[in-house]
Amino acid sequence: MSGHEHGDDGVSRRKVLECMTWAGTGVLWTITGGVPRSLGIIDSAQAATTAAPGMSFLQISDSHVGFDKPANPNALGTLEEAVGKINAMPAKPSFMIHTGDITHLSKAAEFDNAERIIAQTKLDVHYVPGEHDFIDEEVKLYRERYGRGTKGHGWYSFDAGGVHFIGLVNVVDLKAGGLGNLGAEQLAWLDDDLRGKSKSTPIVLFAHIPLWTVYPEWGWGTEDGGRALEQVKGFGSVTVLNGHIHQVMQKVEGNVTFHTARSTAFPQPAPGSAPSPGPMKVEDAKLRSMLGVASVNFKQNEQRLAIIDTPLQG
């Protein structure tokens, strides 16, 4: 599946858009000096050779452990398959981020099961919560497990491979009629966190609900996401990763690349293509082509960031 190489010397916006429409099969993205380029469709084996050396990390999202409805009666099983994929990757990623909805109903057993399976990757995992992880009455279970060392409802930042990573929480204190929400306290913290950072530091923001407005009719966006994006605007390379909408979607705006990951549990419909954003039942044979993980490669000194989406199958 490597028949569409754009080469390294620039690519028109039209071509970029063209590639975006194939994102479902796995597209390698790079960013050079703030200019996003698609290198074409590749499989994960090629990705490993194309992208090395440098740092790579993996994104996993929306495991919904505990979900057992017709769209996927065994969400734990497909998470296990995703972990199998990860363990079979030719180049081991440095670490993993999980962009929320680890569980379906925030039950202790669901968190336990998710932990048991994800631990099989033997990778460090950095989590942010999805709204499904904050369902228990006192919102205790997520915080006890993953909230140590975090601020507020669970936001934090860390550095890895020369990249500054910022995990944000936009599933708390949602207002009637509204979208996702970061809140003033978190935005003030973000401002602090970025202060003094060199503008050449690549930034990766990750959160559960998209920080950009994907489809407000279904609540797919963050009310005050624009204020977070405003704060990272001056940086040369910004990548915004999220889950929540259970499908691959990308957008490039200036130096900012937005990318949503697939779920490992069940697909959701494209914006407006169904009566609701609820779980989408597809033919059993097709399910695994709509679930998967994303890996992100970063080449030191080149400000290159490449995102590869890998479905569980096909």
Add this chain to the structure above:
Amino acid sequence: MKTLNRRGFGLDLGLALAAAVLLPATKARADDLDVHIDNFVFQPAELKLKVGTTVTWTNRDDIPHTVVSAGKFRSKTLDTDDKFPFTFTDAGDYKYFCSLHPHMTGMIKVE
């Protein structure tokens, strides 16, 4: 289960006694109302009712939802087919929403 089947009372006294113990008398009021959650929508989105009426919300989606009216009532998270009954004892307008999917909103007008 919105109302008790009145004919059932006469046919099976044992069942009727069991039901009477388990359910408060107000549950059987004929004017009690239902709201269903289907496809991330409260249906009907607006209800007009009299003081004393019980509204029971039922989640028919494969995704959990909540029913929250700030300072007035708050359901626990409703999984598929879970129900939340609430009896309105004061007149007024009750705007409510799903705290997990805040674009879902509804209104109960009590007079």
